[in-house]
Amino acid sequence: MSIATSPLPPTEAKEAAPFRPKAVTDFASAGLNPALIESLVLKYLLGVGVASGRKVAHELGLPFGPFPEFLRGLKAQQIVTYTDAAAANDYHFSLTDAGRARARGYLEECAYVGTAPVPFADYVASVEAQSIATENPKEADLRRAFSDLLISEDMFRMLGPAINSGKGLFLYGYPGNGKTSIAERITRCFGTTVWIPRTILVEGQILKLFDPANHEPIENVRSSLLREDDQDDRWVEIKRPTIVAGGELTMEALEIYYDRDNKICEAPLQMKSNCGTFLIDDFGRQRMAPIELLNRWIVPLEKRYDFLRLPNGKQIRVPFDQLILFSTNLEPKDLVDEAFLRRIPYKINASDPTEAMFRRMIEIFAPKLGFREIDQASVDHLIEHHYRRINRPFRCCQPRDLLLQVKNYCIYNDLPLEMKPEYFDFAAENYFTVL
Structure with missing residues (x-):
């Protein structure tokens, strides 16, 4: 007689123990011949x-x-x-x-x-167990992740649902308004760490996944000098990855790279970003046309899996489990068609800061750069003469950049580090010469 069991309710399923690779005892349990x-x-x-x-x-x-x-x-x-x-x-x-x-x-x-290496099936199971789609960050998680940035309340209200969707988003707006900084902090909203194999065995090929340039490992304290513990050292615990690719991105970087001299494969960028975020910075300025990238990813974005070709000609289906972020200074509708925009349902404008935010950013950056006091008269002079009179828009990067110019001017001239109207005039003359 069989006994029917009902599945765990969603609240209980979410409380399952975090993924950790099981220790192996012999070569067979490791999946190796x-x-x-x-x-x-x-x-x-x-x-x-x-x-x-x-x-x-x-x-x-x-x-x-x-x-x-x-x-x-x-x-x-x-x-x-x-x-x-x-x-x-x-x-x-x-x-x-x-x-x-x-x-x-x-x-x-x-x-x-x-x-x-770790068998490919074990890797696929690990991505499913640590999927970013199962993470549901709340407002407190966002505020913690963005604690070192000044973000407007309107931006918070838009970012929260977009991040929870797990389907990716466009960040667009004028240069200097923090699009890249915002994108790089989104990963912090999704838990803390994940486990990935250093290398994967797939169809007889060794595929390198762990990349020190893009993955930040977590130091683990071993429980035994003789390795008799519960850890499989073919895996490495890393911070959830944030992979950033800018104008240098090519179509080849999205396919398995095969080193013909050493007969070794290396995973593409989107595979290295699984369980994290993949930021396409300066989208539209890559050496390939935007439509090429969109056509390459239109199915993975919908199905959450991708197909990659091995050197022996075989195709494998791999998880496509990351939050894709497109950061651009251009209007999304000018870059992509309606079919692709439907698959990236969230488009968030990184708008110019208000004057109050601009002043607050000066207050935040000044002590970090060594200024002991904030001279409000000098800040008033900067805003009146170099913004209001000529109707120049504020940008989020400008308080830091202008204060750095003032600091370098004081250091070079052996002057006390302080704010003065003439110092801001010098900084603005340099900074805005061609802007």
Whole structure:
């Protein structure tokens, strides 16, 4: 007799424990075959010369448990040899002549040496478990994330629902009004950290995912010197990623990169940004036409998955799980058609600050730049002579930029760091020469 069970209500499901990779005990539970392990071990020993069994396990990010027997098997085949005894019933190993020849053969097939890969299916499951679509930041989360920026209440009211949608948004408006700064802080609204594999094994190919240039790892304190704990070291805990691509973005960056010399694949930018945000800065100024990017992503934005082609010609379906942000100084309707705008339902204008906000930004930046006092008469002079009289609009970047000019003027002339009308006149003359 079977017993029917009802699914957990949404409130209980959301309270599930956060994702953490399960520890593996052997090569089978890691989803790896002995041939792949052998290639990684021999290539590593070829590079370092001599290493203990525990050191080999550490470099591959795997538990030490199955290695003694595995290395004994390689020794029986005269592929490796003992060079010395090591602590805790371990040995130091080096390659024999036959082992070096085999290692060089493995290097010709693929030059990757390092942490063992994670099966692709495990990676897909991890993205689903940590999906940004399941996060629902509230107003308190937004205010915490934007605590170091001055954001209008109208902007907060628009940003909240847009971020919760998980479907992406356009940030548009005049240059200097903080579009990029806003976009870079949106990731902070979605929890804190996620786990990603360092490398992925997909259809026999090793795909590098962890990127130190775009991923910020979290330092973890290990619970045991001998690695007998609950952590799979093939994974790394990182802050939710924020990938920024500007005018340098090309179509090639959105496809799997294959290093033909080393036979190694690297994940595209949108895959590296999964469970985070992907900011397309200065949209419309890339070396490819906007319509090319839109056609490439029109299906992923709708379905939340993408198709990528491997070097062997096979296509794989990968998660497309990030908040896509388009930051532009141009009107969205001038860049894209109606079909694409429908898939990016939120368009938020980063408008010019009011005079009150402009003054408040001077108060915020001044002490950070070393000004002990704020001379209101000098600020009044700046606004009256360089904004009101000529009907110049305020921009969010200008208080910081003008104060920096005043600071540099004082330093160069060996003057006390303070605000004076003539100092602001000098700064404005330089700053607004061609604006």
